[in-house]
Amino acid sequence: MAKTILHVEGMSCGHCKSAVEEVLTRMEGVEKAEVRLEEHQVIVEYDATKTDESRMKEAVEAQGYDVK
Template sequence: MEKTLNVQGMSCGHCKMSVEGALNKLDGVSAAEVNLEAGTVDVTFDESKVNEDAMKEAIEEQGYDVA
């Protein structure tokens, strides 16, 4: 399944790596791609292993807000 999350506060390559890294550590996430200009992250995941709340929590733990 694919989902696009709106993430506020990302502005640089470090932000991109932090968010993608946090999501890719979650069991069930197969891909995470940040678009800094749009302020979004496209996540490809197995919904039987991970849910949107867990993904939001992982992003928020890195210091960013999920809209």
């Protein structure tokens, strides 16, 4: 399993947390996504043979958040 930290701007509440975690965990290859609102971070554990960081960024940005 690979692990990455996405830096996401615009998350401020429980709904934001749920939306980002849900869109990521629905992706093929993503095992776990944990949002840390205070740090503006999402810690993602995933199978690098099935997905990559650029796809995860696109999925989060499609929800209306900025990924740095």
